[in-house]
Amino acid sequence: MARLVMKFGGTSVANLDRIRRVAKRVGVEVARGYDVIVVVSAMSGKTNELVGWVGEAGGALHDAREYDAVVSSGENVTAGLLALTLQGNGIDARSWQGWQVPLRTNAAHSSARIAEIPTANLDAKFADGMKVAVVAGFQGISPEGRITTLGRGGSDTTAVAFAAAFGAERCDIYTDVDGVYTTDPRITSKARKLDLIAFEEMLELASLGAKVLQTRSVELAMRYRVRLRVLSSFEEMDENAGTLVCAEEDIVESNVVAGVAFSRDEAKMTLVSVADRPGVSAAIFGPLAEAGVNVDMIVQNIAEDGRTDMTFSLPVDQVSRAQVAMEAAKADGTVNFHDLIADEGVSKVSVVGIGMRSHAGVAARMFKALSDEGVNIKVITTSEIKISVLIDRKYMELAVQALHDAFELEVARA
């Protein structure tokens, strides 16, 4: 029997009416002949309530093992309620908590990694006639038998891992948007839903702030070649609904650029006149990492007289943390610089597309489009399938619109 994994997030199971709608969708796939594994999140708001209580009871330095034990309970409730609703519709369904599967993880509580999903228990029940296994997402058990959670958004990762372990035909992620767009429709009405996107593109878009899918779930899907579909749980079901995230070779024709991503609240820091010697990068970025600063783009200017300027970008709310770390590193002689300049008014805009691999001139086309609008570029970084620039925040919307036009993204891939 072909297997299908369906994942429903918190807003899709927010109350019993919505759970009934989810049950109908699951019923349609069962009627199509699938054995279905449904992965559910907690009813929306529940996880936040539980997290709030943990904060009150345990403070900032709470025991992550107890956090996981408390917070995982929200998914257990949804799983049981959906199983009951499916049974009411005449479908042989049962709920599975993480430890019952068991979904084994490492012991990194609150951000655990999946180690293994043995298939024997569910396989035996499917062989017995079970049509739907409703799995509590986001949770597993550690080698010590304690409950773990996978971190926020971990239910997407749970779903992909089940799809990989059980050889599912597809993993459908039902959410509150109807797919992946060429850019945020709030920035330009020309934004268009993509029917197909490559894993690599989706990864770049996810990490660039298009919050449709958790990055780790996309990485996992890419590694195990799980066909991943993003679609809305609030629209009619349709064979071609949503966006299919798939392997590059499944995409026959594509635009050079798949989408324009952006990250609004960035900052740029420059260490002026750093001694340019081996090990200086480690001396700078080691202390920043220890301070929990997420450095993104890094640019080193050409050295003059044995000194150089080092520029990097970071989330704007980490600037003071970075300044403290750098001043401390200067004070204890770890790194030597003349000045530290922070610009808290920048945004990052990126174009992403696997087509760049075979098409030259993408960067030039990007820079010309920005230049035509009078947008000054402060920092540039590139990867094989992505070009990112830092610009003044006030130009962010303008830049996204200009790039969307320049790469003709309102027109579908051939």
Add this chain to the structure above:
Amino acid sequence: MARLVMKFGGTSVANLDRIRRVAKRVGVEVARGYDVIVVVSAMSGKTNELVGWVGEAGGALHDAREYDAVVSSGENVTAGLLALTLQGNGIDARSWQGWQVPLRTNAAHSSARIAEIPTANLDAKFADGMKVAVVAGFQGISPEGRITTLGRGGSDTTAVAFAAAFGAERCDIYTDVDGVYTTDPRITSKARKLDLIAFEEMLELASLGAKVLQTRSVELAMRYRVRLRVLSSFEEMDENAGTLVCAEEDIVESNVVAGVAFSRDEAKMTLVSVADRPGVSAAIFGPLAEAGVNVDMIVQNIAEDGRTDMTFSLPVDQVSRAQVAMEAAKADGTVNFHDLIADEGVSKVSVVGIGMRSHAGVAARMFKALSDEGVNIKVITTSEIKISVLIDRKYMELAVQALHDAFELEVARA
């Protein structure tokens, strides 16, 4: 290290303030040198919310396995939050869900019986320095590895079972009353808190409607000789607080009667002129049991001309169910009777005391006290340590007060 079990009900852990108060009480016992097992209920209101959702999702005929999976989550939340609060007070504590202990039960979902509590997992952690194990009450796992629950009030039973399994010095049941009384203080201001009560007496009182402890928890405590203390979680801690439920031989002197219990909403049914032949009782009470009628007192009048009258009591809200069952039994010839009379206006009043075993005249004293007040007795039943009468409901308070006076219960046992 001496072990102590402490159990806190839903109102005692209703919010984080109360959980902090519970943590303080636990801390006092840890400071006294105990290794403590704390059994907690769900925060008050939570279980009802979950039960409501299950009813909405699954209807009346829901899958009890899913009911258990959903409803048990409330206790898991409390256990984690209390463990965190204890840790914040510098106490080495961790939460234990039923499957982690594991508390093994049979497969009778929603009213499971405890089969076994292996001590190895908790013992190992106590040996490692754990001072408090916070156990989620009311839950266990079936032989198939599904979550079970023990039925309403099952956290009391969980606590007693842990006390028995771990050889605890005592099992303290913290609740919203400060002990067991000679009768309900709302009926007479002369009601007095008992310092000691025998298991057998507590069992009779519990099953007669004094809702302080779940009957099964008392049975279990009696069987395994667990010293059980009932006390309030809202009053100051005191070595002699509450009521100690203990073995009969631990009670040196006692009043003849320990307390007066009552059950307000009873009914009396009489089958008039039943053929008096072997098997007639089975023919009557078999169909009633199948219809889910909880028959309590049974009296058979002296037979005349081969016919007899059969009278029994039952909860008033089961009268129509009983009538339907009896008319059906008459129609299919299972039982033959002339008439069926129901009296829905009666209450049961009982005096309970192990002292009755060695004191004659208790019944006579009871009947005289009622007669002096003009209270007519409709049905009488007796056991070794209890005498119960059915009377008109309007006399119930009067009868309780009269019996409380007659047996001088406002005066403490010597």
